[in-house]
Amino acid sequence: MSATSAGSLVSEQDRAAAQDAIEQYARAASNAHDDPRALLAMQTRRLQEPSTKPDERFWALLLQARALSLLEQPRELEQALNQAQLQLQALSAPTALPGLALRVLQLQLAALSGDAEALRDPARQLAKDIDEAGSMKLACDVAIMRAEIESETATVDEAWRHAEMALECATSIDDPELKASAYLQMGRLARGTSAGQSSRQSAATYFRQAKEALGAHPARYLRSIIEWEAGKTLKRDEFAASEAHFNAALALSKEIGDEVGVAVASVDLAGIALQKRQFSNTVALATRARKTYERQSILQRIPSTYAITIPALAAINWPAAQRDIERARALQSAAIAPLERAHLARTIAQVYASNHLFEDAYRELTRSNALEATARQDESSKMVMRLQAVHEAAQRDAENAKLALRNETARLELVAAGARHERLLVALGAAVLILLSGAAVFARVLRQRRSLSVLALRDELTGTPNRRAILAMADTQWNHCKSLNMPLLVAMIDLDYFKKVNDVHGHPVGDLVLQAFAKAATGALRSQDRVGRYGGEEWLLVAPSAKEADVQAIFDRIRSRYTEQAIPGLPSPHGLTFSMGAALSHGGSDGLAAMIAEADRCLYEAKSAGRDRVVLACAAV
Numbered sequence: 001m002s003a004t005s006a007g008s009l010v011s012e013q014d015r016a017a018a019q020d021a022i023e024q025y026a027r028a029a030s031n032a033h034d035d036p037r038a039l040l041a042m043q044t045r046r047l048q049e050p051s052t053k054p055d056e057r058f059w060a061l062l063l064q065a066r067a068l069s070l071l072e073q074p075r076e077l078e079q080a081l082n083q084a085q086l087q088l089q090a091l092s093a094p095t096a097l098p099g100l101a102l103r104v105l106q107l108q109l110a111a112l113s114g115d116a117e118a119l120r121d122p123a124r125q126l127a128k129d130i131d132e133a134g135s136m137k138l139a140c141d142v143a144i145m146r147a148e149i150e151s152e153t154a155t156v157d158e159a160w161r162h163a164e165m166a167l168e169c170a171t172s173i174d175d176p177e178l179k180a181s182a183y184l185q186m187g188r189l190a191r192g193t194s195a196g197q198s199s200r201q202s203a204a205t206y207f208r209q210a211k212e213a214l215g216a217h218p219a220r221y222l223r224s225i226i227e228w229e230a231g232k233t234l235k236r237d238e239f240a241a242s243e244a245h246f247n248a249a250l251a252l253s254k255e256i257g258d259e260v261g262v263a264v265a266s267v268d269l270a271g272i273a274l275q276k277r278q279f280s281n282t283v284a285l286a287t288r289a290r291k292t293y294e295r296q297s298i299l300q301r302i303p304s305t306y307a308i309t310i311p312a313l314a315a316i317n318w319p320a321a322q323r324d325i326e327r328a329r330a331l332q333s334a335a336i337a338p339l340e341r342a343h344l345a346r347t348i349a350q351v352y353a354s355n356h357l358f359e360d361a362y363r364e365l366t367r368s369n370a371l372e373a374t375a376r377q378d379e380s381s382k383m384v385m386r387l388q389a390v391h392e393a394a395q396r397d398a399e400n401a402k403l404a405l406r407n408e409t410a411r412l413e414l415v416a417a418g419a420r421h422e423r424l425l426v427a428l429g430a431a432v433l434i435l436l437s438g439a440a441v442f443a444r445v446l447r448q449r450r451s452l453s454v455l456a457l458r459d460e461l462t463g464t465p466n467r468r469a470i471l472a473m474a475d476t477q478w479n480h481c482k483s484l485n486m487p488l489l490v491a492m493i494d495l496d497y498f499k500k501v502n503d504v505h506g507h508p509v510g511d512l513v514l515q516a517f518a519k520a521a522t523g524a525l526r527s528q529d530r531v532g533r534y535g536g537e538e539w540l541l542v543a544p545s546a547k548e549a550d551v552q553a554i555f556d557r558i559r560s561r562y563t564e565q566a567i568p569g570l571p572s573p574h575g576l577t578f579s580m581g582a583a584l585s586h587g588g589s590d591g592l593a594a595m596i597a598e599a600d601r602c603l604y605e606a607k608s609a610g611r612d613r614v615v616l617a618c619a620a621v
Contacts, residue, residue, distance in 0.1 A: 021059060033217075034222075065084065069105060140175065140182075183206050188229060220256050221252070225249070225261075231268060243269065249265040263290075264289070299331075299336055306347075345365070481544050491580050493579070494578065495537040498513065498536075517539070520564075525543070526543070555614040577611060578612070
């Protein structure tokens with residue numbers, strides 16, 4: 001056997017061994033979804049045994065780290081990963097897979113304490129490296145992590161795309177825990193959108209699917225999170241249902257000794273107790289949770305406990321409430337987000353005001369406003385950086401493509417110049433084929449990359465934003481306009497007698513009508529306005545900073561352009577019309593869902609009044 005073939009055989013053996021190790025690691029890691037503390041204790045004992053081999057030590061450290069990440073113990077997690085990094089060099093199978101498994105956990109460590117915005121590029125590169133290495137298990141892990149990272153940076157459609165990829169990946173390898181984790185992330189995303197009751201029901205459906213995906217698997221840790229998330233989905237006045245979920249989460253966390261899980265569920269139960277005016281129970285639950293957070297150094301969760309104990313103590317023990325207020329005001333850690341501190345300051349202001357300490361209340365309210373301004377400024381800076389990063393990435397891709405094409409062209413020119421005269425035609429033909437093939441491959445890769453984002457954002461027929469995308473855009477504009485005290489116009493549009501068009505002229509002509517309206521509406525709007533297909537022949541229009549006087553003008557511009565559109569299969573002019581119901585917000589607090597409902601009611605009024613008109617609700621929504 002030659003040296004080359006022997007080296008190749010060893011390489012294949014190494015890859016097979018590494019792949020087998022990853023699969024064994026994945027099976028063992030699934031135990032973390034049931035009882036991370038038990039997994040941690042088992043791997044700690046394994047590491048203490050002198051007979052444990054170097055390869056076994058590496059994977060034991062990764063399993064230990066896996067448990068620590070779920071238990072939210074960042075300091076111990078960092079120590080385990082540092083030891084694993086040193087142990088990586090001693091592995092007998094020098095392949096990429098063990099290092100990639102380590103990088104997944106290093107990214108999880110960064111996610112516990114880092115800025116989600118800064119994790120997007122490392123997560124993207126890690127996904128690319130895992131894809132090249134061919135590990136489906138690690139690919140599923142990273143897809144779920146990317147969904148979490150994108151949701152933290154408020155890029156909803158990207159988060160949805162990665163959650164759907166994670167679900168598809170978990171289904172393909174038949175991993176119940178990963179499948180449940182994907183559904184769990186989808187439930188969080190559905191709950192986070194401001195699309196009203198339907199989204200809340202959708203979130204509950206995803207959480208139910210997450211439990212169903214687990215089947216007979218115990219997965220007590222994962223089930224506790226699903227129960228907690230389901231409880232958070234319910235409205236504030238649904239005490240009984242919320243308590244049932246939170247108590248289920250609490251019982252599961254206690255069963256496996258998950259102190260942080262117990263604390264998290266206790267805080268929510270304390271919040272319900274506060275609303276029920278069960279003040280002593282409120283203080284006991286929230287105080288125990290705070291002690292856990294302090295012991296575990298989970299500083300970012302401490303303000304939520306003070307926001308509950310201070311109002312409760314103010315009702316039963318004012319001196320104790322004052323002591324808690326002083327402790328709360330001393331929280332200055334960078335780990336605590338400005339918005340968390342702002343909410344706490346506003347709670348303190350309300351307590352002061354209810355006790356007629358108006359000067360103190362004004363001071364806390366001023367502090368709350370300053371913290372909110374800081375948070376808005378931070379978010380604005382992050383948005384600018386996000387847009388700049390996207391622009392720079394696109395510019396780099398374009399420059400790399402141009403350079404690659406230039407290099408390929410130069411190479412082909414050298415080949416053609418050095419070829420003999422009698423083979424010139426053959427060489428040129430081959431060069432043309434190579435260029436055509438390369439262009440086809442390049443175009444196919446671009447289409448594949450674009451298709452994922454386009455499918456997530458665009459309606460296939462009209463090219464406008466689809467329902468999910470236009471709702472996400474509306475949600476962003478609602479929050480932006482509310483923070484800047486700007487008006488926001490939301491309008492529901494319905495094409496008049498569209499069913500008659502389909503019945504008389506056929507669905508192909510109906511599709512052309514939808515495309516004609518999309519073109520007319522898009523062309524008639526300002527650069528900051530958006531219109532998206534809400535479903536069927538219904539559309540949702542979002543126009544930030546629009547005023548009452550603009551509503552009729554917007555309607556008239558769209559109607560004028562729509563009338564001018566030539567639609568094959570219909571006479572010219574086609575005579576088709578549409579109706580519009582609009583709601584204009586002046587800074588009310590009921591949210592986007594209320595605006596959409598009000599616009600829908602106005603649309604019904606417009607259609608009842610004879611169609612081909614706009615009806616506006618001017619009251620603050």
